[in-house]
Amino acid sequence: MSLTDKDKAAVKALWARISKGADAIGADALARLLVVYPQTKTYFAHWPDLNPGSAPVVKHGKKIMGGVAQAVTKIDDLSSGLLELSELHAFKLRVDPANFKLLAQCLQVVIASMFPNDFTPEAHVALDKFLSNVALALSERYR
Amino acid sequence: MVQWTDFERATIQDIFSKIDYDIVGPAALSRCLIVYPWTQRYFGSFGNLYNAAAITSNPKVAAHGKVVLAGLEKAVKNMDDIKTTYSDLSVLHSEKLHVDPDNFNLLADCLTIVVASQMGKAFSGDVQAAFQKFVAVVVASLRKQYH
Numbered sequence: 001m002s003l004t005d006k007d008k009a010a011v012k013a014l015w016a017r018i019s020k021g022a023d024a025i026g027a028d029a030l031a032r033l034l035v036v037y038p039q040t041k042t043y044f045a046h047w048p049d050l051n052p053g054s055a056p057v058v059k060h061g062k063k064i065m066g067g068v069a070q071a072v073t074k075i076d077d078l079s080s081g082l083l084e085l086s087e088l089h090a091f092k093l094r095v096d097p098a099n100f101k102l103l104a105q106c107l108q109v110v111i112a113s114m115f116p117n118d119f120t121p122e123a124h125v126a127l128d129k130f131l132s133n134v135a136l137a138l139s140e141r142y143r
Numbered sequence: 144m145v146q147w148t149d150f151e152r153a154t155i156q157d158i159f160s161k162i163d164y165d166i167v168g169p170a171a172l173s174r175c176l177i178v179y180p181w182t183q184r185y186f187g188s189f190g191n192l193y194n195a196a197a198i199t200s201n202p203k204v205a206a207h208g209k210v211v212l213a214g215l216e217k218a219v220k221n222m223d224d225i226k227t228t229y230s231d232l233s234v235l236h237s238e239k240l241h242v243d244p245d246n247f248n249l250l251a252d253c254l255t256i257v258v259a260s261q262m263g264k265a266f267s268g269d270v271q272a273a274f275q276k277f278v279a280v281v282v283a284s285l286r287k288q289y290h
Contacts, residue, residue: 028268035268036275052268105252109259109271116260121177122195124256128178 001129008075010126015072017118018111022069025110026061027053032106040099064103071134078137090141097142100135107131145280147222154273158258159219167257168212169205173198174253182246211250218281226284233288244289247282254278 003011018025031052033040047056067085074081089095108127112119119127147155176183177195186192189203198204214232221228236242255274259266266274 032268032271036272108256109266112256113259113263113266116263119256119260120195121174121199124174125178 001132003075003126003129003133007126007129010123011072011075011130014111014118014123014127015069018115019069021114022065023058023062025107025114026063026065026068027058028061028110028114029103029106030061030064031057032110033103036106037099037102040102043093043095043099068107068134071130071137075130078133079140082134082137083140086138086141089138090143097135097139100138101132104128104131104135144223145225150269151273151276152222154270155219155222155277158262158270158274159216162258162261164212164216165209167208167254167261168210169208170257171250171254172208172211173201173204174257175250176204178253179246179249182249185240185242185246215281218277218284222277225280226287229281229284230288233285236285237289244282244286247285251275251278251282 034044034050034057035052041050044050044056044060047054049056051057067082070085071078071082079086108119108124108131111127112124176186176192176198183192186204186207189201189207191197191201192204217228218225236244255271255278258274259271262270
């Protein structure tokens with residue numbers, strides 16, 4: 001389900017409205033992931049504190065959103081644009097790709113709760129497609 | 144049998160006492176038809192589903208959204224035996240409507256998004272976890288009579 005020009009425009013438009021809150025979105029989405037899908041905590045066993053609002057969660061949420069921001073700028077060619085991130089996730093982090101879908105869902109829930117008027121059904125379908133394609137690009141180097 | 148914590152029970156009752164079924168039902172169903180367009184296959188008789196605007200303003204979609212929420216209310220009122228409560232509904236979806244049960248998860252996701260937009264900050268991580276657990280039990284119960 002590749003991104004049409006309409007999808008790309010919708011994603012960029014939504015991003016323009018929400019990017020100021022990117023850090024908060026990232027922190028909330030990651031915190032939610034750990035609470036709603038507790039199996040994801042297994043990737044962060046080395047953190048002292050996995051609770052929402054804790055320093056490592058907030059910091060890492062910000063980092064994740066940095067990746068999303070990068071993906072938006074590389075929306076025309078996600079597989080090459082996210083190559084380094086894919087190698088990181090494939091060879092170093094070795095995150096099971098099923099988890100990308102879970103984080104994508106949490107991101108959308110956060111955006112819906114923070115920006116209900118902007119997260120229209122049209123914006124939702126475009127973002128859902130975009131995040132699926134980001135997940136695919138991140139999985140690129142896995143095998 | 145599903146074990147519910149006090150928090151989960153209270154959260155589900157609270158959410159469903161606060162949301163407007165006439166808004167949430169239609170919003171969730173229309174969002175599902177827009178975000179996952181292949182789900183439209185089950186609604187051939189609903190008329191114009193050609194684009195998001197048509198779907199959102201389609202009266203049959205709205206009416207059916209309310210039917211879906213009314214069905215969900217049965218689960219809210221019978222949290223300790225959703226499986227039995229939904230036995231007939233499960234048979235209906237399998238043998239009469241022929242709905243691929245994977246679609247239940249898609250509608251569930253859209254419902255979560257709509258409730259999140261209604262509740263804003265109040266839809267915390269813990270509330271989301273409780274809501275998704277409830278919805279997962281509903282989906283599993285609807286799948287039960289598929290053979």
